[in-house]
Amino acid sequence: xxxxxxxxxxxxxxxxxxxxxxxxxxxxxxxxxxxxxxxxxxxxxxxxxxxxxxxxxxxxxxxxxxxxxxxxxxxxxxxxxxxxxxxxxxxxxxxxxxxxxxxxxxxxxxxxxxxxxxxxxxxxxxxxxxxxxxxxxxxxxxxxxxxxxxxxxxxxxxxxxxxxxxxxxxxxxxxxxxxxxxxxxxxxxxxxxxxxxxxxxxxxxxxxxxxxxxxxxxxxxxxxxxxxxxxxxxxxxxxxxxxxxxxxxxxxxxxxxxxxxxxxxxxxxxxxxxxxxxxxxxxxxxxxxxxxxxxxxxxxxxxxxxxxxxxxxxxxxxxxxxxxxxxxxx
Amino acid sequence: xxxxxxxxxxxxxxxxxxxxxxxxxxxxxxxxxxxxxxxxxxxxxxxxxxxxxxxxxxxxxxxxxxxxxxxxxxxxxxxxxxxxxxxxxxxxxxxxxxxxxxxxxxxxxxxxxxxxxxxxxxxxxxxxxxxxxxxxxxxxxxxxxxxxxxxxxxxxxxxxxxxxxxxxxxxxxxxxxxxxxxxxxxxxxxxxxxxxxxxxxxxxxxxxxxxxxxxxxxxxxxxxxxxxxxxxxxxxxxxxxxxxxxxxxxxxxxxxxxxxxxxxxxxxxxxxxxxxxxxxxxxxxxxxxxxxxxxxxxxxxxxxxxxxxxxxxxxxxxxxxxxxxxxxxxxx
Numbered sequence: 314x315x316x317x318x319x320x321x322x323x324x325x326x327x328x329x330x331x332x333x334x335x336x337x338x339x340x341x342x343x344x345x346x347x348x349x350x351x352x353x354x355x356x357x358x359x360x361x362x363x364x365x366x367x368x369x370x371x372x373x374x375x376x377x378x379x380x381x382x383x384x385x386x387x388x389x390x391x392x393x394x395x396x397x398x399x400x401x402x403x404x405x406x407x408x409x410x411x412x413x414x415x416x417x418x419x420x421x422x423x424x425x426x427x428x429x430x431x432x433x434x435x436x437x438x439x440x441x442x443x444x445x446x447x448x449x450x451x452x453x454x455x456x457x458x459x460x461x462x463x464x465x466x467x468x469x470x471x472x473x474x475x476x477x478x479x480x481x482x483x484x485x486x487x488x489x490x491x492x493x494x495x496x497x498x499x500x501x502x503x504x505x506x507x508x509x510x511x512x513x514x515x516x517x518x519x520x521x522x523x524x525x526x527x528x529x530x531x532x533x534x535x536x537x538x539x540x541x542x543x544x545x546x547x548x549x550x551x552x553x554x555x556x557x558x559x560x561x562x563x564x565x566x567x568x569x570x571x572x573x574x575x576x577x578x579x580x581x582x583x584x585x586x587x588x589x590x591x592x593x594x595x596x597x598x599x600x601x602x603x604x605x606x607x608x609x610x611x612x613x614x615x616x617x618x619x620x621x622x623x624x625x626x627x628x629x630x631x632x633x634x635x636x637x638x639x640x641x642x643x
Numbered sequence: 644x645x646x647x648x649x650x651x652x653x654x655x656x657x658x659x660x661x662x663x664x665x666x667x668x669x670x671x672x673x674x675x676x677x678x679x680x681x682x683x684x685x686x687x688x689x690x691x692x693x694x695x696x697x698x699x700x701x702x703x704x705x706x707x708x709x710x711x712x713x714x715x716x717x718x719x720x721x722x723x724x725x726x727x728x729x730x731x732x733x734x735x736x737x738x739x740x741x742x743x744x745x746x747x748x749x750x751x752x753x754x755x756x757x758x759x760x761x762x763x764x765x766x767x768x769x770x771x772x773x774x775x776x777x778x779x780x781x782x783x784x785x786x787x788x789x790x791x792x793x794x795x796x797x798x799x800x801x802x803x804x805x806x807x808x809x810x811x812x813x814x815x816x817x818x819x820x821x822x823x824x825x826x827x828x829x830x831x832x833x834x835x836x837x838x839x840x841x842x843x844x845x846x847x848x849x850x851x852x853x854x855x856x857x858x859x860x861x862x863x864x865x866x867x868x869x870x871x872x873x874x875x876x877x878x879x880x881x882x883x884x885x886x887x888x889x890x891x892x893x894x895x896x897x898x899x900x901x902x903x904x905x906x907x908x909x910x911x912x913x914x915x916x917x918x919x920x921x922x923x924x925x926x927x928x929x930x931x932x933x934x935x936x937x938x939x940x941x942x943x944x945x946x947x948x949x950x951x952x953x954x955x956x957x958x959x960x961x962x963x964x965x966x967x968x969x970x971x972x973x974x975x
Binding site: 429470472515542611634 | 648652653654655656657658659660661662663664665668669681682695696698699700701702703704709711729731732733734735736737738739740741742743744745746747748749750752753756764765767768771785799802803813815817819826827828829830831832833834835854855856857870895896897898899900903908909910911912913914917933935936937938939940943944951952954955957958959960961962
């Protein structure tokens with residue numbers, strides 16, 4: 314598209330947000346709805362087209378919400394002189410919402426690291442947020458220095474469709490409900506959870522949260538969520554950080570406690586993988602695990618290269634998986 | 644590679660504010676090319692954005708229309724940016740909590756990669772991101788790479804020093820070979836490290852999983868390939884080979900990762916609709932048994948029949964059952 318034939322799209326959403334932001338920033342005492350609707354083309358066009366006031370109000374509400382999600386907070390206030398007449402509600406944007414980061418100077422090297430951190434999300438759930446963040450940082454005017462980072466391509470993967478909704482819920486501090494299917498169970502259970510954090514451990518996404526029914530912190534593997542994530546209406550107070558820290562500690566203790574012993578076929582792929590670059594070359598090794606079923610899946614991947622010695626539950630689960638696959642394809 | 648700066652309205656607005664903020668700080672003469680390069684986008688995105696900014700206006704009663712930007716369009720046509728703005732023109736907004744979380748998670752991920760950034764450097768940045776009103780973000784999303792990284796350190800060094808490497812490599816079928824590789828990019832992809840490089844044995848670009856390598860050594864010979872070749876290879880590998888076999892599979896959420904690379908997965912309505920049917924392509928049916936069986940029932944092959952047979956026989960073999968004379972068995 315060349316400069317000459319470019320035309321703005323009619324009542325474009327992003328333009329309306331821009332005009333609204335500029336207009337509100339230019340009015341130290343804010344603007345009321347009447348002024349906004351008449352001043353800004355995106356609304357004025359609707360007024361002139363004879364749209365009813367409710368639909369224009371809805372448009373304004375949606376725009377305010379969009380701005381808030383983008384990080385520009387439109388405040389409303391009622392001037393003391395107006396008594397409680399809602400028509401006199403005025404809207405403004407505090408200029409504090411801008412100028413990030415305050416008094417911070419990023420070095421070119423730091424910007425490159427942030428760039429790499431943003432690129433790790435390429436094609437994964439938070440890629441939009443990461444690339445928008447990067448453009449905001451670039452606006453500070455620093456050029457990145459990528460010289461020390463050549464040849465490195467980190468990629469975060471989010472295979473589970475619930476990831477994005479859960480990250481939103483964490484961001485908004487909203488509790489969520491979903492169906493969760495525990496291994497070995499045909500039917501999923503409904504769970505109601507206050508989400509704290511998403512952790513990726515051994516390549517698996519885990520939601521840590523407060524389970525409202527069991528009244529204790531619980532972990533949920535995203536791959537076992539079998540429904541849409543529903544946002545609950547009530548807003549809850551964010552739980553104290555101690556709860557989360559304790560949940561993380563408990564998880565570490567669990568992993569420390571649960572040990573499996575496996576036998577590796579010498580010189581096999583599993584043998585190289587589990588012995589790693591550590592230089593050791595043992596055929597019987599012990600591994601700590603967090604979830605028996607996940608470990609069984611990982612071990613099944615190595616097929617006959619791995620024989621599970623203990624615990625017996627793991628031996629059974631590995632076998633159960635192969636039996637299921639054999640009968641599914643019989 | 645320059646690209647379009649935005650794909651939707653939010654992106655577009657975000658980019659407007661970013662360009663506005665950038666030009667507020669760099670009021671001197673800039674060119675479209677400079678701004679495009681700075682933001683790593685195509686020139687059209689910059690021109691389009693500046694023209695949009697130039698139209699930002701508000702009309703209040705009893706006074707002339709307020710214009711918030713004044714950009715010389717004739718100069719813009721020549722690729723030169725003459726930028727003036729009203730005092731109230733918006734600067735770039737704070738990062739949102741979610742944006743900061745995304746960057747913080749990326750930084751956490753980088754912490755697991757050795758030898759290129761110090762922990763202090765990354766911790767400083769994490770602190771900076773948490774500095775605003777979002778004290779909790781450092782724990783909101785956390786990614787810890789699991790894979791053993793000892794080979795990664797050596798390969799990183801070889802890439803930076805532009806040297807070839809040699810190693811013993813065990814492929815998916817368990818065949819071992821000696822390789823000499825011009826290493827190009829090291830990627831930490833979810834759970835595993837991968838090296839993309841020119842393989843002297845295959846005389847082509849190849850992707851290697853680091854946990855299948857051993858006896859890794861950096862050679863004196865200089866690597867002569869460019870990173871560009873990795874990009875070309877990535878483009879090329881999106882085009883399916885003629886010899887690929889299409890296999891119809893059915894997966895429950897536990898096995899979504901089998902298909903998530905090849906198709907977008909929407910959130911399911913309920914447990915029933917969470918089971919998805921999809922077509923995947925495999926180069927060799929013999930690899931399918933392993934691919935499917937690991938999920939222990941969460942992934943099933945629907946068609947073709949030959950593929951079902953391969954998977955069944957693989958599972959039976961893993962159970963130690965005798966399937967002599969069978970097609971799959973005979974190819975071992």
